Amino acid sequence: MAKIKGPAFCPNCGFEGTPKKMTPGSIGVEIVLWLFLIVPGLIYSVWRVSNKKNVCPNCGNENLMPLSAKQGYLNLHQKNT
Numbered sequence: 001m002a003k004i005k006g007p008a009f010c011p012n013c014g015f016e017g018t019p020k021k022m023t024p025g026s027i028g029v030e031i032v033l034w035l036f037l038i039v040p041g042l043i044y045s046v047w048r049v050s051n052k053k054n055v056c057p058n059c060g061n062e063n064l065m066p067l068s069a070k071q072g073y074l075n076l077h078q079k080n081t
């Protein structure tokens with residue numbers, strides 16, 4: 001999935017605006033790994049940061065598209081209505 005910069009459009013619920021940054025994994029696991037095992041803690045932190053996703057703040061959909069692509073999407077899906 002491509003990373004989106006700027007405003008995004010959610011085809012699931014129609015949300016338009018700034019996507020929410022979601023960091024995968026858990027901060028608790030990260031702290032425990034850092035406390036006991038420095039190297040896995042570092043790897044886990046890097047994994048979490050590098051896997052940040054843009055999600056819809058409204059419905060949690062991960063498949064957002066740039067707002068600039070919204071009109072094309074709507075044209076494609078409203079052709080027969």
Ligand SMILES: [Zn+2]
Binds near residue numbers: 012015056057
């Ligand atoms: Zn949504």
